[in-house]
Amino acid sequence: MQSADVVVIGAGVIGASVAYHLATQGCANVLVMDRESRPGQGSTGKATGGFRAQFGSAVNVRLALLSREKLRRFQDELGIDPGYRPYGYLFLARHQATLDALLAAQAIQKAAGLHEAECVTQDDIRRINPAVNADGLLGGVFCRTDGFLRPPAILRGYMEGAERLGVRFTYGEPCIGFEMEGDRITGVLAPSGKIAAGCVVNAAGAWAALVANYAHTELPVSPLRRQVAITQPSDLLPETMPMTVFAEDGFHLRVRDGRILLLWPDQPAVADPFDTTVDDAWLEEVTRRALARVPPPRRGDN
Numbered sequence: 020m021q022s023a024d025v026v027v028i029g030a031g032v033i034g035a036s037v038a039y040h041l042a043t044q045g046c047a048n049v050l051v052m053d054r055e056s057r058p059g060q061g062s063t064g065k066a067t068g069g070f071r072a073q074f075g076s077a078v079n080v081r082l083a084l085l086s087r088e089k090l091r092r093f094q095d096e097l098g099i100d101p102g103y104r105p106y107g108y109l110f111l112a113r114h115q116a117t118l119d120a121l122l123a124a125q126a127i128q129k130a131a132g133l134h135e136a137e138c139v140t141q142d143d144i145r146r147i148n149p150a151v152n153a154d155g156l157l158g159g160v161f162c163r164t165d166g167f168l169r170p171p172a173i174l175r176g177y178m179e180g181a182e183r184l185g186v187r188f189t190y191g192e193p194c195i196g197f198e199m200e201g202d203r204i205t206g207v208l209a210p211s212g213k214i215a216a217g218c219v220v221n222a223a224g225a226w227a228a229l230v231a232n233y234a235h236t237e238l239p240v241s242p243l244r245r246q247v248a249i250t251q252p253s254d255l256l257p258e259t260m261p262m263t264v265f266a267e268d269g270f271h272l273r274v275r276d277g278r279i280l281l282l283w284p285d286q287p288a289v290a291d292p293f294d295t296t297v298d299d300a301w302l303e304e305v306t307r308r309a310l311a312r313v314p315p316p317r318r319g320d321n
């Protein structure tokens with residue numbers, strides 16, 4: 020029977036980070052298990068890679084500033100470039116109420132230490148992201164130290180760092196239940212058998228509530244379906260373009276590896292949030308929004 024002082028359920032960026040940081044604190048008898056055949060097959064491998072400190076609550080701003088320090092140290096600590104590129108985050112407002120809300124959030128950000136966040140006019144928007152159709156925009160906010168990172172690189176950095184310190188990873192191994200003594204977990208049940216566990220970390224991301232259910236515990240984690248449309252290779256927009264967010268409906272876009280990523284956080288009416296069927300109506304709508312807001316140059320335009 021396998022055993023570990025700590026069993027981490029989930030080999031996404033959080034599970035790998037927890038395992039690495041436990042090991043740096045001297046707890047190296049750690050086993051990370053994932054149901055998929057390789058790491059990063061949950062949200063981590065699908066993320067857009069946006070990084071920002073422009074949030075609306077002080078605690079989120081402070082956490083993001085700590086993350087930013089970690090990103091800047093990451094390569095020295097773990098030997099892998101986490102891909103932090105401060106190309107900025109540009110939030111755009113069409114209506115006064117939206118702009119007021121962005122500016123109220125900015126006051127919180129500055130008080131929490133994000134001094135470089137700035138308010139921008141329509142002319143600034145045209146300068147910061149010339150591809151945007153700025154007609155009808157009232158203004159917005161911009162922070163040049165926000166930008167991008169590479170979740171798979173961060174995952175790899177933490178995994179390799181953890182493995183160097185003795186942490187084990189196992190794949191194709193779902194947690195399907197727990198062995199309990201009273202309300203204490205003593206083992207994790209998997210198809211290959213029981214893993215005796217000193218303690219367990221639930222790092223199953225969007226599936227965390229399902230895992231907690233095996234221990235008869237309710238976790239207030241509910242998955243939200245998020246969709247991203249990735250274009251064919253395109254040189255229409257530069258890689259250095261800031262993440263550009265239309266604050267009214269959350270439509271946003273960036274360029275990664277020569278493709279444009281389009282996102283619109285509309286929650287489709289699906290009964291099962293884990294359903295990954297392609298949503299043609301969403302695709303059509305996100306494309307329509309992209310063409311209106313970031314119109315491709317017409318033939319003959321410079």
Ligand SMILES: Cc1cc2nc3c(=O)[nH]c(=O)nc-3n(C[C@H](O)[C@H](O)[C@H](O)COP(=O)(O)OP(=O)(O)OC[C@H]3O[C@@H](n4cnc5c(N)ncnc54)[C@H](O)[C@@H]3O)c2cc1C
Pocket residue numbers: 028029030031032033034052053054055058059060061062063064065066067068069070170192193194195222223224225226230245246247
């Ligand atoms: C389309 C999209 C875009 C996003 N964009 C951004 C962004 O721009 N910026 C940002 O900061 N965040 C973004 N996110 C969110 C970000 O990806 C997540 O917050 C982050 O990856 C969560 O990491 P995690 O390790 O908690 O979860 P995950 O990476 O989902 O890892 C959970 C792991 O648990 C495993 N697991 C589940 N159930 C079990 C079980 N029973 N037994 C064993 N293993 C199990 C899964 O296989 C998975 O590998 C985005 C997410 C999506 C989906």
